[in-house]
Amino acid sequence: MADAAGVSRPDRTRTWLAALLPLVALLVFLLLFLRFGPAGVFTGSFPPVEELTITRVTLPDRGVLRVHAVNGGPAPVTVAQVLVDDASWVHTVDGSRTIGRLESREITIPYPWVEGEPVVVRLVTSTGLTFDKEVAVAVRTPAPDARYLTTFALLGLYAGVVPVFIGLLWFPFLRNLSQRWIEFFLSLTAGLLLFLGVDALAEAVELSALVPTAFQGLGLVLLGLVGTPLVLAAVGRRRRGGGSASPVYVAMLVALAIGLHNLGEGLAIGAAYASGEIALGSFLVIGFLLHNTTEGLAILAPLTKSRVTLGLLAVLGLLAGVPTIIGAWIGGFTYSPGWTALFFAIGAGAIVQVLVELARLFPGDEKGSIAAPLNVTGFLAGMLIMYLTGLLVTA
Amino acid sequence: MSDQNDRAPEGKDLVAPLMSRRQAVKWGALGTVGLAAAGTACVQRGGPLAAGDTLKGGLAPGHGSHHDMMAVGELRRDSFDPTAFLTRFDYGRESTLPSGQTLREYDMEATEFELEVVPGVFFPAWGYNGQVPGPTIRCTEGDRLRVHFTNSGTHPHTIHFHGFHPANMDGAFEVVAPGRSYTYEFDAAPFGLHLYHCHTVPLKRHIHKGLYGAFIIDPKEGRPPARELVMVMNAFDTNFDGENEIYAVNSVAFHYQKHPIELRLGEPVRAYVVNLTEFDPINSFHLHGNFYRLYRTGTNLTHHEFTDNVMLCQGERAILEFTYDHEGPFLFHAHQSEFAELGWTGMFVVRGPAVG
Numbered sequence: 176m177a178d179a180a181g182v183s184r185p186d187r188t189r190t191w192l193a194a195l196l197p198l199v200a201l202l203v204f205l206l207l208f209l210r211f212g213p214a215g216v217f218t219g220s221f222p223p224v225e226e227l228t229i230t231r232v233t234l235p236d237r238g239v240l241r242v243h244a245v246n247g248g249p250a251p252v253t254v255a256q257v258l259v260d261d262a263s264w265v266h267t268v269d270g271s272r273t274i275g276r277l278e279s280r281e282i283t284i285p286y287p288w289v290e291g292e293p294v295v296v297r298l299v300t301s302t303g304l305t306f307d308k309e310v311a312v313a314v315r316t317p318a319p320d321a322r323y324l325t326t327f328a329l330l331g332l333y334a335g336v337v338p339v340f341i342g343l344l345w346f347p348f349l350r351n352l353s354q355r356w357i358e359f360f361l362s363l364t365a366g367l368l369l370f371l372g373v374d375a376l377a378e379a380v381e382l383s384a385l386v387p388t389a390f391q392g393l394g395l396v397l398l399g400l401v402g403t404p405l406v407l408a409a410v411g412r413r414r415r416g417g418g419s420a421s422p423v424y425v426a427m428l429v430a431l432a433i434g435l436h437n438l439g440e441g442l443a444i445g446a447a448y449a450s451g452e453i454a455l456g457s458f459l460v461i462g463f464l465l466h467n468t469t470e471g472l473a474i475l476a477p478l479t480k481s482r483v484t485l486g487l488l489a490v491l492g493l494l495a496g497v498p499t500i501i502g503a504w505i506g507g508f509t510y511s512p513g514w515t516a517l518f519f520a521i522g523a524g525a526i527v528q529v530l531v532e533l534a535r536l537f538p539g540d541e542k543g544s545i546a547a548p549l550n551v552t553g554f555l556a557g558m559l560i561m562y563l564t565g566l567l568v569t570a
Numbered sequence: 571m572s573d574q575n576d577r578a579p580e581g582k583d584l585v586a587p588l589m590s591r592r593q594a595v596k597w598g599a600l601g602t603v604g605l606a607a608a609g610t611a612c613v614q615r616g617g618p619l620a621a622g623d624t625l626k627g628g629l630a631p632g633h634g635s636h637h638d639m640m641a642v643g644e645l646r647r648d649s650f651d652p653t654a655f656l657t658r659f660d661y662g663r664e665s666t667l668p669s670g671q672t673l674r675e676y677d678m679e680a681t682e683f684e685l686e687v688v689p690g691v692f693f694p695a696w697g698y699n700g701q702v703p704g705p706t707i708r709c710t711e712g713d714r715l716r717v718h719f720t721n722s723g724t725h726p727h728t729i730h731f732h733g734f735h736p737a738n739m740d741g742a743f744e745v746v747a748p749g750r751s752y753t754y755e756f757d758a759a760p761f762g763l764h765l766y767h768c769h770t771v772p773l774k775r776h777i778h779k780g781l782y783g784a785f786i787i788d789p790k791e792g793r794p795p796a797r798e799l800v801m802v803m804n805a806f807d808t809n810f811d812g813e814n815e816i817y818a819v820n821s822v823a824f825h826y827q828k829h830p831i832e833l834r835l836g837e838p839v840r841a842y843v844v845n846l847t848e849f850d851p852i853n854s855f856h857l858h859g860n861f862y863r864l865y866r867t868g869t870n871l872t873h874h875e876f877t878d879n880v881m882l883c884q885g886e887r888a889i890l891e892f893t894y895d896h897e898g899p900f901l902f903h904a905h906q907s908e909f910a911e912l913g914w915t916g917m918f919v920v921r922g923p924a925v926g
């Protein structure tokens with residue numbers, strides 16, 4: 176044993192040295208470059224490129240505005256003055272006025288904003304550059320109190336959980352269908368999910384534009400979109416050891432994907448509410464209700480031939496619906512476009528994996544082909560349903 | 571610079587996606603807000619009550635007192651002092667020509683420097699003699715003026731004096747290249763309050779950057795004694811988007827609000843007001859608790875109007891004469907509220923007469 180160690184050790188040391196050598200060389204080169212290199216060309220006579228992102232403006236109290244700003248640019252930025260609605264305004268900064276790269280600050284402004292009217296906040300940096308953010312409808316930002324938590328729990332319940340469970344009531348109906356019609360509903364599910372996935376991806380990409388540059392919004396979206404199906408596929412393979420996925424597993428996946436999607440929606444709803452974009456209208460709940468009922472149907476479609484317990488249905492319903500509540504809570508208190516974009520991307524990525532698994536549920540023969548006329552009809556109908564119910568939620 | 575140009579509007583646009591994304595949501599929200607307004611909200615937070623709150627709250631923060639509408643901090647650099655500028659007149663080097671005519675010689679140099687236009691905000695200025703506005707050139711009607719101009723900047727510049735002079739002394743066509751000099755020579759006329767500024771294209775940029783100043787030609791018989799103040803209304807487009815972010819009198823936003831100008835009870839005051847604002851066609855000067863005798867362009871010795879508000883187009887100017895009969899603080903500001911709230915506001919503090 177001592178002998179074996181004696182032989183292998185020098186080898187291992189050599190391997191480590193070989194791995195470290197380029198790192199040492201890189202470090203030396205970097206130091207030389209910084210000391211003698213032409214880096215001055217980039218910094219010399221040009222004004223620094225300043226970039227500040229106002230991630231959020233909250234209205235915590237009557238006559239108070241709070242601005243959350245992140246420096247996503249390459250150089251430090253000094254916030255010198257604050258203009259609100261084109262007027263210079265006194266304010267305090269929680270820390271130094273100079274914000275380093277990737278640092279953030281909270282700026283508090285005693286401003287008598289008017290309920291229901293827009294407010295525009297503008298930060299003026301020491302070089303005179305300006306960064307703006309508009310609050311479309313000034314409404315006092317909800318404090319994280321019991322009333323707020325209850326309100327959003329109820330909203331999540333109405334818009335996210337109950338509809339999913341209503342959708343699950345289709346189960347007895349689906350159970351008695353022939354194989355042809357089961358495939359029709361599987362196709363319908365695929366259509367629904369594809370629509371949701373593209374919608375989530377579009378939202379993720381839109382939100383990524385609001386992410387401070389240094390955090391690379393599109394990169395986050397890519398990570399979520401590609402990483403999620405890969406991880407899910409790896410987990411699925413480990414579970415079934417290479418065979419075809421069980422219907423229960425696919426239903427779980429569908430519920431998870433929908434849940435992630437609903438988490439993103441919840442974040443957006445909470446954030447919109449917090450930033451004065453939304454006050455709970457029954458109109459909105461109705462839209463989500465119809466939208467999410469069809470999501471319940473999608474969860475059921477893979478399970479038609481399986482033994483299903485009420486417990487399983489409950490788990491599936493909660494998995495899909497509860498994230499709406501959690502999302503709304505998080506979104507209302509600490510909204511960040513980056514996290515929301517990531518969640519939407521993860522939701523879209525999960526849907527990619529669900530679509531792959533759904534496709535595997537179709538028998539390979541001619542009759543059960545995805546391209547069979549009834550299945551194509553189902554697929555298109557699924558997308559159409561989402562489109563039509565979506566009209567009630569987004570415009 | 572184009573980079574800076576683009577950034578601000580872009581930042582504004584980025585807000586749009588999230589907003590439009592949930593337009594239906596917003597539509598619903600507006601409906602709800604509207605309903606709420608019709609109900610309790612109106613009673614609780616309506617206009618009259620809010621106004622009452624403000625009165626009760628006095629100067630409490632967050633309730634819209636003049637103390638909130640203000641820039642924060644103090645100037646970090648004391649390179650330009652608007653208070654000293656108010657009463658600083660440059661009569662040049664005075665001598666007498668063989669003909670008996672008074673000769674006044676001035677040295678003017680165009681340079682580039684950073685100007686702190688509000689605490690902490692540095693504007694890449696071009697100015698005469700390292701200041702914005704340039705020195706207030708003052709002389710008497712009929713004096714011979716000889717202005718030695720050196721361009722120490724990196725762009726061509728000139729000095730265009732308003733008034734009577736030969737064509738080649740106009741500063742419009744005799745462009746002075748960087749490193750070059752030019753001497754302007756002419757007889758001062760007509761008497762009045764004038765201005766000078768660079769006349770190199772693009773004009774908007776050369777003027778807005780700070781190459782301007784007040785130019786006073788006194789009438790031969792002089793004006794009655796008074797406390798004299800020079801007030802150049804100007805503004806700065808700090809992000810170069812074609813709109814001003816900062817407005818001021820004598821370059822520093824809110825300066826005379828933070829450092830009020832002290833006046834004496836019954837003391838005659840004469841303000842030389844010149845509008846050198848760029849990007850906004852007009853500006854104005856409104857005085858609180860008083861009226862002034864208005865001498866348009868200062869070219870007439872009888873006043874045109876007795877008023878408390880004058881509108882001045884770009885390049886227009888007026889001499890205002892007034893006396894306070896009440897002690898205490900009195901605001902003066904642009905009556906364009908936006909200009910006032912972005913820095914063009916100040917205060918006179920009137921105190922009892924000096925003893926002896």
Ligand SMILES: [Cu+2]
Pocket residue numbers: 726727728768769770776777781
């Ligand atoms: Cu010029």
